[in-house]
Amino acid sequence: MHLTVYLPLVLPLLAAVAARPLAERLPPSVATWLLAASAVVLALASSAVLGLLALTALVRIPWVDAVGEISGRVTSHNDPASVPVAIAAGALLTVAATAAARALWRQATALIAAGRQARRLPGAGQVVVTDDEAADAYTLPGLPCRIVVTTGMIRALSEPERQVLLAHERAHASGLHYLFTTAARLAAAANPLLRPVATATGYTVERWADEHAAAVTGDRRLAARAIARAALATTAAPPRPASRAASALGAVGALGAVSGQARMRRPGPVPCRVAALLRPPLPPRLLLLAVAVLLVAVAGASALEAALDFHALLEYAQAVGPS
């Protein structure tokens, strides 16, 4: 193992900085795949490296060497990681694994609960209209996903705008978008450095559905207006605990089209989505995509290389035998 072993620990930092610009510059479908996959690969790679570093401390303990019939002389002479680094890595890995397990449990129970609720909703159709003054609309993940729209939301929108809303939610349902956001969230639980990547994934999934709705209705301006009016109607309605969602989605994206005064405070995701629809669709930007994919691949490869190195070291130490 040499210094490349630390690359998977550094690259999540870069990903955290790059997530938001990438979410704004790449077409949302591409960005969603890239961000979710990067989050998973980087979380796995960084956890693997922490594990390997911790193991290097373990194999220097004499009785571990005795049990494994490996040469302690070889393991302690051929490894660059110092004992404090290895112990720190072990502690970090323990925290990360605990957090990831907890997140997995919470996400799984929430998904199962939502799936059960989706099955229990009245009617057989995909769309359920609920009698509720508060304007709201969402997709419940499940098999199949169900789309819930309140009467308040229906009243707030014109007929073409409703088509936008339904096309948007159907894109979530048929594209199984919750899998991307769930994967990114779990990765961020294992490696908190990746939180901005998970946040950006939540945003690009919405943008993806927005673009789909714009394509279905054939009118980007209409789609933008539907989102803006729905958001204003939701906010005007009696308060509901949506603030958590707002902070979870965070302020992603910058608005090119708005005045300097507004730019001082970062606009939230909804104005960014509206602004993006008022601009022409984004080009694929293959070079940018290639660079991002390459960096993630480097992280994965260096974790793999470190694992192979460590394996080779163990085999060598085993060949030499206990000293």
Place this chain on the structure above:
Amino acid sequence: MRGKASQARDDAAGRRAAGELEAAVLAVLQAAASPLSPGEVRDSLGDHLAYTTVVTILSRLHAKGMLDRSKAGRTYVYVPVADEPGLAARRLARMLDAEPDREAVLARFVSGLSPTDEELLRRMLAEPPGATGAG
């Protein structure tokens, strides 16, 4: 004036809290296989509510026609009335509000707006067609 306004806000908060409790109680009864007594409801809720609070909520829900009740010994036992679609869905929404990761699994059409966002959106809607697309 200010006093009155803050009073109104407190009242709104109180009502909301009561609404959430009602939803939680409904959820417990909905999940139960058989009619429940107030004591059983309280135990299922598990957040140290006073017995009288639970009784109050149950009678309020009964008065609203959302629960049926029958005598069982010295106390009443409660069941949710047969589902009417609107009620079922409303209850669903409230129940999900209580889930810790609700926002994580729901794909909501629009998330909440900050006052700045609201202002921004109003300005975007007000602008004449073609004026915003340039940036």
